[in-house]
Amino acid sequence: MEHGYDLLAPKFDHTPFRTPDSILRATTDALAELGPFERGLDVCCGTGAGLGVLRALCRRSTGVDFSTGMLAQARAAYPDATWVRADARAMPFAEGFDLAVTFGAMGHFLPAERPALFDGVYRALRPGGLFAFPVGAMPPPTSVAYWGTLGFDLAMRVRNAVWRPPFVMYYRTNQRPAVLADLTMAGFSASTVALPDGGITYQLVLARKPVTPSRSS
Structure with a gap:
């Protein structure tokens, strides 16, 4: 995956895999009502689309990603931000941020x-900090999107069964109930709200770290 994204980085913003600007704007509008935020973290930042959201909401922003190619593109677009190369499953932060976001990355995690x-x-956020990210609703079985995402995931599973190294990217493994349950287990108080112009297609997950943590961080 890392090498693949290094190769894709120069073209990524022109592919359909980049989070649409409409979702980025809707997320910014929704989070603006929940601030203020001092320091923001974009998890799996890619080429930096989420930094536009953080720039509008936070005084200082940091992006973390494991792809040097993606980070190079992000650094060129947002030279005033801080950039850290790290695996999102082992981030080197401790209670340094008020807001964390991620866009388009959840499908890369089993x-x-x-x-x-x-x-x-959870560790990266200060007590009372917020983790936010959009999730898509499962389309109805009668829709083209339902069969399109099913077909894509099945194709990826076949690909990963016969080709090494695997490339993890699935649309249907991060459904809202399971994601909220895992956030709760991590110690967050988690809920969702409809994005202002996302209609019924997208919800914004809002996971708050308690001011008095209920678990050891």
Whole structure:
């Protein structure tokens, strides 16, 4: 995955895999009502699309990703931000951020990997800090999107069964109930709200770290 994203980095912003600007704007608008935020963290920042959200909400921003190619593109677009190369499942932060976001990255984590990811974000946030990210609703079985995402995931599973190294990217492994349950297990108080212009397609996950943590960080 790391090498693949290094190669894709110069073209990534022109692919359909980049989070649409409409979702980024809707997330910014929703989070603006929950601030203020001093320091923001973009988890799995890629080429930095989420930094535009953090720039509008925070005084200082940091992006973390494991791809040097992606970080190079992000650094060129947002030279005033701080950039850290690290695996999101083992981030080197401790209570340094008021807000953490991630966009388009959840499909790269298998369900068994989510606890490590969420634990790392929990540690990175100050007490009372917020972790936010959009999630798509499962389309109805009668829709083209339903069969499109099913077909994509099945194709990826076949690909990963016969080709090494595997490339983890699935649309249907991070459904809202399971994600909220894992966030709760990590110590967050988690809920979702509809994005202002996301209609019924997207919800914004809001996971708050308690001011008095209920677990050891």
